Amino acid sequence: MYIVRRRAWELSERFVTPEHLAMNRRALLAGVGATAILPSVGRADVTTNPAYTPGRAITEEKYATTYNNYYEFGESKNIWRDAQNLKTQPWSIQFDGLVARPRTIGLDDLLKQVQQEERIYRHRCVETWAMTVPWTGFPLSALVKLADPLASAKYVVFQTAQDKSMDGLNAPFYPWPYIEGVTIQEAANDLGFIATGLYGKPLPKQNGAPLRLTLPWKYGFKSAKAIVKVSFTEKRPATFWESIGPSEYGFWANVNPAVPHPRWSQATERLLGSDERIPTQLFNGYAEQVAGLYSGQTNEKLFM
Ligand SMILES: Nc1nc2c(c(=O)[nH]1)N[C@H]1C(S)=C(S)[C@@H](COP(=O)(O)O)O[C@H]1N2
Numbered sequence: 098m099y100i101v102r103r104r105a106w107e108l109s110e111r112f113v114t115p116e117h118l119a120m121n122r123r124a125l126l127a128g129v130g131a132t133a134i135l136p137s138v139g140r141a142d143v144t145t146n147p148a149y150t151p152g153r154a155i156t157e158e159k160y161a162t163t164y165n166n167y168y169e170f171g172e173s174k175n176i177w178r179d180a181q182n183l184k185t186q187p188w189s190i191q192f193d194g195l196v197a198r199p200r201t202i203g204l205d206d207l208l209k210q211v212q213q214e215e216r217i218y219r220h221r222c223v224e225t226w227a228m229t230v231p232w233t234g235f236p237l238s239a240l241v242k243l244a245d246p247l248a249s250a251k252y253v254v255f256q257t258a259q260d261k262s263m264d265g266l267n268a269p270f271y272p273w274p275y276i277e278g279v280t281i282q283e284a285a286n287d288l289g290f291i292a293t294g295l296y297g298k299p300l301p302k303q304n305g306a307p308l309r310l311t312l313p314w315k316y317g318f319k320s321a322k323a324i325v326k327v328s329f330t331e332k333r334p335a336t337f338w339e340s341i342g343p344s345e346y347g348f349w350a351n352v353n354p355a356v357p358h359p360r361w362s363q364a365t366e367r368l369l370g371s372d373e374r375i376p377t378q379l380f381n382g383y384a385e386q387v388a389g390l391y392s393g394q395t396n397e398k399l400f401m
């Protein structure tokens with residue numbers, strides 16, 4: 098048999114799988130129903146933040162929690178069962194690099210020092226699938242404040258756990274650990290979020306438990322899962338996907354329908370649970386909140 102061995106980051110064929118075909122209109126309508134109910138559900142210690150209204154139906158939970166990208170567990174979208182083997186308790190996060198006091202903080206201790214809220218965000222994967230989900234968590238800016246960076250820090254770098262339950266780590270070729278990063282200014286933007294929950298429940302392991310970055314104006318690969326280390330640096334970090342394919346997965350990775358990926362258009366996206374494609378928006382629809390971050394950077398490849 099003739100097999101085309103695509104390199105793993107060449108994801109273009111993967112949009113068309115039987116799973117997608119199974120996601121029908123009925124599912125989409127169920128999602129619409131959820132929109133009407135969800136924002137009014139109050140939960141102890143968590144307030145739903147009305148400033149983040151997604152303007153489209155919330156994705157059905159079963160799609161957001163069973164169709165995932167988590168290369169530590171393999172290249173397939175169907176890793177949710179395997180991810181259950183990750184032990185997320187106890188968990189601690191290391192703050193290092195350009196901080197006043199490098200240290201490791203237990204997750205429970207960290208969570209006592211932040212105010213949790215719920216935000217419904219659009220999510221846009223670089224592969225052109227998208228979803229709309231209610232995260233629970235706290236502002237990224239609060240995490241940065243806790244870490245207490247020095248004035249010389251220019252970047253915030255996030256590192257994902259490397260655990261024995263993660264079979265994908267045995268795959269050669271990938272530059273583990275999974276590293277992502279943003280500038281200090283980006284990290285200070287209100288939209289940046291650290292998720293601890295999804296759909297009002299603790300964050301599922303496949304979605305990045307116990308702590309996951311969420312940057313809704315950027316392609317999904319910037320949103321590192323299972324964070325164990327937050328470092329502050331003066332130099333721009335070599336991030337995971339940029340190291341693998343710099344012309345395809347750049348450092349900035351801001352969503353832009355007008356800038357195609359070298360191998361596919363970014364003009365439209367497919368909502369999980371539906372076969373329909375909808376137009377993609379500049380900065381994933383968050384231009385008003387984040388475009389100002391990039392006003393001085395006209396020569397940079399900000400969008401791929
Ligand atoms: N550690 C880690 N984080 C990751 C990834 C990954 O493979 N490993 N995939 C990224 C990509 S490409 C996307 S689109 C989102 C998917 O998040 P979800 O599975 O919760 O929808 O996680 C991002 N975070």
Ligand SMILES: [Mo]
Pocket residue numbers: 166221222223224316317318
């Ligand atoms: Mo992605």
